[in-house]
Structure formats: C-alpha cells, structure tokens
Amino acid sequence: MxxxxxxxxxxxxxxxxxxxxxxxxxxxxxxxxxxxxxxxxxxxxxxxxxxxxxxxxxxxxxxxxxxxxxxxxxxxxxxxxxxxxxxxxxxxxxxxxxxxxxxxxxxxxxxxxxxxxxxxxxxxxxxxxxxxxxxxxxxxxxxxxxxxxxxxxxxxxxxxxxxxxxxxxxxxxxxxxxxxxxxxxxxxxxxxxxxxxxxxxxxxxxxxxxxxxxxWGKVYSNLMVDVQPTNEKLKQRARNIIVEATGVSEEEADTALKEQNGNTKAAIFQLITGVSADEAKGYVEKQNGRLKDAIKLYSQK
Missing domain, CATH: 3.40.50.10490 (Glucose-6-phosphate isomerase like protein; domain 1)
Structure with missing residues (x-):
C-alpha cells in the first residue's frame, strides 16, 4: 500500500x-x-x-x-x-x-x-x-x-x-x-x-x-415543519415556526400545537385554512405530509 x-x-x-x-x-x-x-x-x-x-x-x-x-x-x-x-x-x-x-x-x-x-x-x-x-x-x-x-x-x-x-x-x-x-x-x-x-x-x-x-416534504418554505417538540427549546422553535408561517400570535400558535398533539404541520394548516383539528390532520396525511400540497388541494376545493 x-x-x-x-x-x-x-x-x-x-x-x-x-x-x-x-x-x-x-x-x-x-x-x-x-x-x-x-x-x-x-x-x-x-x-x-x-x-x-x-x-x-x-x-x-x-x-x-x-x-x-x-x-x-x-x-x-x-x-x-x-x-x-x-x-x-x-x-x-x-x-x-x-x-x-x-x-x-x-x-x-x-x-x-x-x-x-x-x-x-x-x-x-x-x-x-x-x-x-x-x-x-x-x-x-x-x-x-x-x-x-x-x-x-x-x-x-x-x-x-x-x-x-x-x-x-x-x-x-x-x-x-x-x-x-x-x-x-x-x-x-x-x-x-x-x-x-x-x-x-x-x-x-x-x-x-x-x-x-x-x-420529501419535511420543509415548508425554509421552515422545519416536522420538528419534534420534545424539549422546551424545540417547543419554542415549533411555536416560532407556526407564528412565522401563519402570522398568528404565539398564544394562538401554542393552542393549535396542543390541539394537534405537537404536529406542527397540521397546526399550520389548521390556522391557515380555519378547518377543524381533525380535518387539518386529514388533509396533511392525504398529501403524505407535504404541507404546501395540502394547502393547494384545500384552496382548489
């Protein structure tokens, strides 16, 4: 060698x-x-x-x-x-x-x-x-x-x-x-x-x-919307991402995040569209987690 x-x-x-x-x-x-x-x-x-x-x-x-x-x-x-x-x-x-x-x-x-x-x-x-x-x-x-x-x-x-x-x-x-x-x-x-x-x-x-x-759809714009809020830092990051993506207050973001059991994508969809928590989750799942595609599908309907 x-x-x-x-x-x-x-x-x-x-x-x-x-x-x-x-x-x-x-x-x-x-x-x-x-x-x-x-x-x-x-x-x-x-x-x-x-x-x-x-x-x-x-x-x-x-x-x-x-x-x-x-x-x-x-x-x-x-x-x-x-x-x-x-x-x-x-x-x-x-x-x-x-x-x-x-x-x-x-x-x-x-x-x-x-x-x-x-x-x-x-x-x-x-x-x-x-x-x-x-x-x-x-x-x-x-x-x-x-x-x-x-x-x-x-x-x-x-x-x-x-x-x-x-x-x-x-x-x-x-x-x-x-x-x-x-x-x-x-x-x-x-x-x-x-x-x-x-x-x-x-x-x-x-x-x-x-x-x-x-x-693979794990990012919306340049936001890591599949972040797992498993500690305080990541919980705050999830809130910040939701605020950035939707323009709502931090309190509204936190409420939606809790309703979605920590699912940042579904929380964003829920806040952007105004649909129920279950419906939001369903739309995102139908598009295999691709948030932008889910929002497009909803807007077309």
Whole structure:
C-alpha cells in the first residue's frame, strides 16, 4: 500500500514549518486551509443531488438511507443520521449511521476495524439491506476495506451505492453507482483527515440529508415543519415556526400545537385554512405530509 499517492496523505507545502509558529499563526494556517474546503465540493454537486433524489425515492418506497464508514468518516455518518429524527420527525430507522466497531467506536479509536471487509458486509447484513435502500460509504482515502466490503454486499442486494471519498480514482469511487469525489487536498497536519477531509464530508452529508428531507416534504418554505417538540427549546422553535408561517400570535400558535398533539404541520394548516383539528390532520396525511400540497388541494376545493 503506497499511501503517498493518496491526496489525503500528501504533505502540505504551506505548513512545513507549522511546528515553529506561534499559536495565532497556527490558527491562521488552519483557517486558511479551511477556506479552501467548500470550493472542492463544487464539481460533485450533480452527483450529490442524485444521491439525495435516490434517498427520496427510497423513503417513498419503504427503503432507507444508510451511511457506513470507519473512524471520523463513520462518526460523521452517525452524527448526520442521528440529527434527522429531532429535526425532521423521521423514524430513527429511516436514516441509519453505521461505524466500524459499533457504538464503542464512537468514543474510542478501533483502528483495526476499518481493515475488515467482512465486518462491513456483516454490519449491513444485520440491517437487512434490500434493493429499496441507498447505502453511502464514507472514507477519505476511498480504499477502506470495511467500506468496500459493505459496498460489495449492498450491490449484491440491489441497493443503490454511493461513495463519499476525498481522493481521485479510488477503489470505492470505481465500485459505487454514484461517486461523490471531493478533494480538499493535503491536510495542515499530514494525514489528519479529521480536518479538511472531515469538514468536506460533513458538508456533503448535510447536503444529502437536508436536500432529501426538503424534497420529501419535511420543509415548508425554509421552515422545519416536522420538528419534534420534545424539549422546551424545540417547543419554542415549533411555536416560532407556526407564528412565522401563519402570522398568528404565539398564544394562538401554542393552542393549535396542543390541539394537534405537537404536529406542527397540521397546526399550520389548521390556522391557515380555519378547518377543524381533525380535518387539518386529514388533509396533511392525504398529501403524505407535504404541507404546501395540502394547502393547494384545500384552496382548489
């Protein structure tokens, strides 16, 4: 294995003397490097949109979106997946994050796990992968055996596979149905892919999950209308969303939210149309939770 050929393992010529700099100068170097990250995603925007569309297709047909990776890449996938239920009111089993080594690996380095292709396969087997699912394998190097094993198995089951990698012409890129190649270049500290590569991966995962949720009807205008008001902060956010969407007072928003048992979408529909709580809920359900479509349907009648 020749790591020197990987973009993620090359030395950054701008930071060769970083160990001689002051703390402020080090911070400035890191900041300068980070400013380059967003632009490296531009060439992959079409492919990212394809994966998001495939995810929506999966959701609408009883499938799921699964992220799988090792180390930082795996943790980022788990993070993105775990944020979907509170933000968009999704079932925790709809967007799933898998990391080599399991939950213990979220807080502890289990470096050997990434070299086990069979482990990647078995982790997906436990999730009962089918042709309805979308599997996104994440690895900065694009050559992680754990991810390759998972991808090979996913393809055998007919699932759509994507590879989110930070190196060109990698085995994962070649194996994937859709390749998301974002190359931020050498790290400030050579090989520390939790930095620029990790930031790039996080940005792409944000795009996949956010775009898929928007296209699946989880957003009205730019408001997260499926937010689950499970704590005081989220209850207040739900009230604010209803106020923004309808123009009513906070008290009226709170009343409608209670009548709808915390269903922000139905509360908005109820306040905009003036229909009963039950009728509002029915309209939204008939349109599969797409609030704007429900309001259009009502206005046409």
């Amino acid at each position: 020749d790591l020197t050929k990987l973009a993620t393992e090359r030395r950054n010529p701008d930071t060769l003397n970083i160990d001689e700099l002051s703390a402020l100068e080090v911070v400035q170097k890191i900041h300068e490097a980070d400013l380059q990250v967003a632009s490296c995603i531009t060439p992959a925007l079409k492919e990212i949109s394809i994966v998001a569309e495939k995810a929506v297709e999966a959701f609408e047909n009883g499938g799921r979106l699964l992220y799988i990776g090792a180390g930082t890449s795996g943790r980022l996938g788990v993070l993105d997946a775990s944020e979907c239920p509170p933000t968009y009111g999704t079932d925790p089993k709809l967007v799933i994050g898998l990391i080599a080594g399991g939950e213990f690996a979220l807080r502890n380095a289990i470096e050997g796990a990434e070299d086990d292709a069979e482990l990647g396969k078995s982790d997906l087997q436990k999730e009962n992968i089918t042709e309805k699912d979308v599997v996104v394998a994440i690895a900065a190097s694009g050559r992680t055996p754990y991810c390759l094993g998972a991808m090979e198995y996913a393809k055998q089951q007919g699932a759509h596979t994507a590879a989110l990698v930070c190196s060109m012409n990698s085995p994962m890129e070649k194996l994937a149905d859709t390749s998301l190649v974002v190359v931020p270049g050498p790290e400030v500290v050579t090989g520390s892919t939790r930095m620029k590569a990790g930031t790039a991966q996080k940005l792409v995962l944000n795009m996949i999950s956010t775009t898929s949720m928007i296209k």
